[in-house]
Amino acid sequence: MNDREKGNGQVIGRYGVVAVVAAFLLLLPWLPKVGPYFLHVCILILTYIIATSSLRTIYVSGQASVGHAAFMGIGAYTSAILSMRLGWSPWLTILIGAAGTTIVATLSGYLFSRLRAIYFSMVTLFFGVAVEALMRSWVSLTGGRSGLVGFPGIGVLSVPGIGEINFAASKTPYYYLMLLLTFFTLLVLYRIERSRTGMNWMAIAQSPLVASSIGISETKFRMLAFGVGCFFAGLAGACYGHYSGVLSSSSFSLMPSIYLVIYMLLGGMSHFAGPVIGVVVLVAIPEIFRSLKEYAPFVFGVIMLLVIFLMPQGLAGLMQSGKVWYEKTFRRGAL
Amino acid sequence: MAALLEVKGLTKFFGGLAAVSQLDMSVQEGVILGLMGPNGAGKTTVFNLITGFMQPSFGQIFFQETEITGKKPHIVAARGIGRTFQFAYLFPDFTVLQNVVASFHLDPKCGFLEGLFNTGAYRRKEQRILSEAMEILRLVGLEREKDVLGKNLPHGPQKLLTMARALAIRPKLLLLDEPIGGMHFDEVNQAISAIERIRSQGTTIVLVEHNMRLMRLCDRIVVIDFGEKIAEGTYEEIKNHPEVMRAYFGHEHAP
Numbered sequence: 001m002n003d004r005e006k007g008n009g010q011v012i013g014r015y016g017v018v019a020v021v022a023a024f025l026l027l028l029p030w031l032p033k034v035g036p037y038f039l040h041v042c043i044l045i046l047t048y049i050i051a052t053s054s055l056r057t058i059y060v061s062g063q064a065s066v067g068h069a070a071f072m073g074i075g076a077y078t079s080a081i082l083s084m085r086l087g088w089s090p091w092l093t094i095l096i097g098a099a100g101t102t103i104v105a106t107l108s109g110y111l112f113s114r115l116r117a118i119y120f121s122m123v124t125l126f127f128g129v130a131v132e133a134l135m136r137s138w139v140s141l142t143g144g145r146s147g148l149v150g151f152p153g154i155g156v157l158s159v160p161g162i163g164e165i166n167f168a169a170s171k172t173p174y175y176y177l178m179l180l181l182t183f184f185t186l187l188v189l190y191r192i193e194r195s196r197t198g199m200n201w202m203a204i205a206q207s208p209l210v211a212s213s214i215g216i217s218e219t220k221f222r223m224l225a226f227g228v229g230c231f232f233a234g235l236a237g238a239c240y241g242h243y244s245g246v247l248s249s250s251s252f253s254l255m256p257s258i259y260l261v262i263y264m265l266l267g268g269m270s271h272f273a274g275p276v277i278g279v280v281v282l283v284a285i286p287e288i289f290r291s292l293k294e295y296a297p298f299v300f301g302v303i304m305l306l307v308i309f310l311m312p313q314g315l316a317g318l319m320q321s322g323k324v325w326y327e328k329t330f331r332r333g334a335l
Numbered sequence: 336m337a338a339l340l341e342v343k344g345l346t347k348f349f350g351g352l353a354a355v356s357q358l359d360m361s362v363q364e365g366v367i368l369g370l371m372g373p374n375g376a377g378k379t380t381v382f383n384l385i386t387g388f389m390q391p392s393f394g395q396i397f398f399q400e401t402e403i404t405g406k407k408p409h410i411v412a413a414r415g416i417g418r419t420f421q422f423a424y425l426f427p428d429f430t431v432l433q434n435v436v437a438s439f440h441l442d443p444k445c446g447f448l449e450g451l452f453n454t455g456a457y458r459r460k461e462q463r464i465l466s467e468a469m470e471i472l473r474l475v476g477l478e479r480e481k482d483v484l485g486k487n488l489p490h491g492p493q494k495l496l497t498m499a500r501a502l503a504i505r506p507k508l509l510l511l512d513e514p515i516g517g518m519h520f521d522e523v524n525q526a527i528s529a530i531e532r533i534r535s536q537g538t539t540i541v542l543v544e545h546n547m548r549l550m551r552l553c554d555r556i557v558v559i560d561f562g563e564k565i566a567e568g569t570y571e572e573i574k575n576h577p578e579v580m581r582a583y584f585g586h587e588h589a590p
Contacts, residue, residue, distance in 0.1 A: 199440075203429070203437045206428055207427075209388075209424060215413045
């Protein structure tokens with residue numbers, strides 16, 4: 001149903017909701033009781049939204065990757081090391097980090113595209129573990145187990161007309177930067193998914209055999225999905241690195257990759273908004289119950305099982321069926 | 336006139352077994368050619384070899400006088416050979432209309448960037464594709480089911496849909512693998528009239544079938560058994576051919 005077919009009230013209602021959410025997100029740092037810690041959690045959430053949504057793009061093409069955090073790591077380390085060793089501006093190295101991640105992903109995606117289903121997942125898992133081992137063992141470049149420190153943050157940005165924005169002084173500029181990047185990421189991923197490229201990805205996911213019989217190159221489109229997805233993973237990783245100021249290989253190991261999958265599955269893989277919902281719920285809950293942090297993997301496991309058995313469509317799917325139920329029950333006359 | 340499709344000495348071994356052996360076949364433009372043979376004769380293997388889903392052990396395949404031997408399936412499709420499968424393979428989570436629309440991938444100028452920026456030209460093009468897809472659905476008689484998910488269709492309409500999908504790549508040559516297998520009477524009529532209309536629009540067709548009603552549509556029939564061609568000719572010539580009788584019934588007379 002497009003806007004023209006809807007009643008005026010519904011359209012106004014939808015834009016109204018969007019306006020309220022946008023206003024809330026833009027004014028968030030200025031709301032009372034919002035301190036640096038709250039903003040820190042928001043920045044984490046935005047980073048994970050970029051990472052999880054880009055992971056979903058890869059899943060849309062039928063590729064169940066379990067090594068997405070490794071690509072965040074490639075972006076993060078590339079950007080951090082270049083800015084530290086060569087003294088380049090982080091603005092530049094973040095882009096180089098994302099581009100480098102895309103190149104690595106496209107090349108490995110070409111090799112991985114020969115494998116399907118569980119074999120693909122296994123090889124991405126091994127790749128992720130290998131990348132993490134490399135980050136841990138290449139001590140001269142990455143600092144090894146003690147982590148990489150001493151690379152510059154984003155620092156001060158001079159914008160003509162606005163003045164100087166000091167990223168080091170407070171978390172607010174970082175929050176706006178990540179908000180902008182998240183908006184950009186979601187917009188691009190949404191447009192691609194709704195275009196013919198997205199249709200080809202879904203076709204390959206459903207039947208590679210039929211897809212190739214109508215002229216869709218499985219290798220090309222799977223590489224493309226992997227490259228696009230990992231570009232945004234690299235971007236999120238690079239930004240996060242300069243934000244936190246310290247990189248440890250364990251942030252990009254197998255467990256974080258699996259967490260990304262869990263965020264996506266809880267939110268609902270078949271809905272574009274799924275990763276957003278999943279990340280907000282699953283990053284917020286552990287922060288609220290911070291004192292029980294050791295039990296997080298256990299809680300995640302239970303959540304995972306509940307999702308798989310009770311709501312395979314995820315939270316987004318639950319909202320959809322709730323809406324259908326509501327319209328059937330209360331608005332029968334209107335239908 | 337040169338043939339649209341020319342197969343020369345096509346051979347495929349599975350281990351020590353020759354599934355297809357020294358097959359020569361040529362398909363003239365505008366005809367319906369029937370490929371016949373008992374179960375396991377190698378008919379589907381021939382299709383798979385032509386469309387690149389399998390690599391031949393020996394032999395060559397020419398399409399429009401260009402060699403396509405061993406090319407990847409999506410390249411063969413782009414050259415203009417559409418196919419269906421013996422089973423009703425389709426996109427189960429796409430609607431009937433989406434199943435056909437997906438086939439317009441080969442339509443030129445469906446670029447990544449045009450789609451990303453959703454340009455006016457791109458939107459107009461997708462509008463045109465929608466109306467052309469509906470046209471194809473009308474041809475096979477599925478226009479009323481356009482919003483049904485592929486997986487929710489009964490078997491017969493599913494097979495009709497696979498035919499529509501193959502047709503939507505605008506092939507010069509259409510390979511139909513048992514297009515009416517498992518269909519009931521009305522659906523068979525629907526399929527046969529669709530095949531006749533496809534032919535009248537100038538598409539060359541090769542079809543694999545056991546059903547004699549469908550074989551009567553064919554301008555020419557090639558009969559293979561154990562991968563070898565045992566007879567070729569019109570329906571009338573094939574009907575009482577002794578080799579064909581032997582292949583199907585074990586002796587030279589109809590039982």
